[in-house]
Amino acid sequence: MDNDPKHTSKVVAKWLIDNKVKVLEWPSQSPDLNPIEHLWAELKKRVRARRPTNLTQLHQLCLEEWTKIHPTYCGKLVEGYPKHLTQVKQFKGNATKY
Template identity: 55%
Template sequence: ALDLRLGRRFILQQDNDPKHTAKITKEWLRHNSVNVLEWLSQSPDLNPIEHLWRDLKMAVHRRSPSNLMELERSCKEEWEKLPRNRCATLVESHPRRLEAVIAAKGASTKY
């Protein structure tokens, strides 16, 4: 695993999913001095990880796991198979995503 050793030089981006906005989560983040970027709750066009989750979900679905153990194994194996440059591609496309969301005035885009 890659150890990024980010220390305090990072900003956590998360959406407003209830588990992210729960009191206990907010308290933990505050107690641990984590800098959190406020983000829209429904903004998959602007959140590259959503595309990775979709890729993983589709790959796992194709394997049709029939129980929890198979699901876990499938998730781990398919995650390892995701192309390493996928993240870079998603990050590089971010300026175009921003422009598309602005042009669509916040509505859905092709992303």
């Protein structure tokens, strides 16, 4: 939950209350601390550079580019997590260079 309007609509709020889901307060535009988000951004950048023109091509390019992302890239994202977390704490949850 990142305070995106689709997560804060009345129907969603009602569903969360009805289903007794406890929601933590979370600042809007807060840094994403999940390394997978950076991996998705990398995939998106690679696919966008190849300019797919239809859904079939988009799917194919996603598969191709996904296989080109080396496991060491994923490892570096995870290894960089402590530095990322330190910066987020230093900037009190505001934007960082990550």
